[in-house]
Amino acid sequence: MNEVKFDFAGNAITRLCGVKFPIFLGGMAAISGPALVAAVANAGGMGVIGGLRLPPLALRRWLQETRALTDQPFGVNLVPQFGGPDVFEAQFQVVLEEKPRLLSLFYAEAYSADMIPRAKDAGLVVMVQVGSVALAKKAIAQGADIIVAQGSESGGHLNRGTIGIMPLLPSIIAVAQGRPVLAAGGITTRDDVRALMSLGAAGVVVGTAFIATDESNAHPLYKQKIVEATTDDSEYRTGYSFGWTYGTPHRVIPNRDKWNLLRFIGGGARAIDKPRMARKLSLYAGQGVGKIHSVVPAAQRMAELALGLPLTNHVVL
Incomplete structure (x- = not known):
């Protein structure tokens, strides 16, 4: 890959979050770990830890490990409905104590009235992901x-609605x-970024494209499936719903597990060593998956996406 140097003048998102580019890593459970989060942050984006299902001690460890890998701002994503109020409150306390720059929330409607003021009082920027005008x-x-x-x-779990x-x-x-409003869903290339910025997005959130990176925690067979998939392979389903409200929609690449048994252990989020088991993973992937053709360093993926921003001093060396 040629070295690419460019600048972005900045906008409300970059000023609020202290990042160079308004490109956010999706906080994917277990996949968005310290190595990937730090790589995105070091490349100028907002890396976001996937905090879903992480016990409080593990969450603290990931926050601290990420801080050891980057001096740039990063965030964490929490889904309050998991684990019950006591577990979530313990997670939230860890976040308040460790103070990442950003708290990202999903399916948090029942908790946000209490959580958001507490997070903002602690100095965190709060981002909420929604799928409808009513939730916004x-x-x-x-x-x-x-x-x-x-x-x-979007890949992974979705707000209800289509x-x-x-x-x-x-x-x-x-x-x-x-x-500021960020756009999420099917974003894998500079052209996707350019189109959504032209519609008024202040930035983008990208998940599936970062699964297929060197630093991602995804199993190698999962990364391979992402690279091999076409747009037709991403399906809207409700089968991988363990721990979620029954029928919560999501988008996946269908796998060889007739009964979707591995939804009970977190599916594609786990680094399973046995290929026979790995082929049963829940392969969360958005509709942009057909435009991902290789596993690359996260910094290279960031550079491709950033080229969709209105840039200054764009130079290819």
């Missing part, structure tokens, strides 16, 4: 600093009361 209005009323418009093209990012994004921007 609620997050804004509860004090969210940043809204993520999650289109139905609204694509192109109609969803401007609808949420219209009710955001000046708050």
Whole structure:
């Protein structure tokens, strides 16, 4: 890969979060670990730890390990409905004590009125991911600093509903009361970034493209499936719902496990050594998967995405 040097003038997101580029790593459970988060942060983006299902001690360890790998801002994603209120409160206390720059929330409606003010009082920027205008209005009323418009093209678990990012994004921007809105769903290339920025997005959240990176915690067979998949292979389903409210939708690449047994242990999030078991993983992937053709360093993926921003001093060496 040629070395690419460029600058971005900055916007509300970069100023609020202290990052060079408004490109966020999706906080994917177990996959977005310290190595990947730090690599994205060191490349100028916002790395986000996937905190889902992490016991409080493990969450603290990941936060500390990430801080040892980067001096750049990073964040953590929590899904409050998992583990019950006591476990979540323990996770939240760890976040308040360790103070990453960003707290990202998903399926947090029942908790946000209490959590968001506490997080902001501790100096954290709070981002809430939503899939509808109604949820966006609620997050804004509860004090969210940043809204993520999650289109139905997104991999992994989704808000209920089937609204694509192109109609969803401007609808949420219209009710955001000046708050920056990030776009999520099917974003894998500079052209995707350019299109969504032209619609008014303040930045993007990218998950699937970062699964296929050297630093990702995903099993090698999972990465291989991402690279081999076509756009047609990403399916909207409700089968991998263990721990989630029954019927919570998600987008995956179908696998060889007829009964989806590995949903009970976290699916593709686990580094399983036996190929026979790995072939049964829940292969979460968004509709942009057909444009991912290789496993690359996270910094290279960041550079490709950043080229979709309105850049200055763009030089290829």
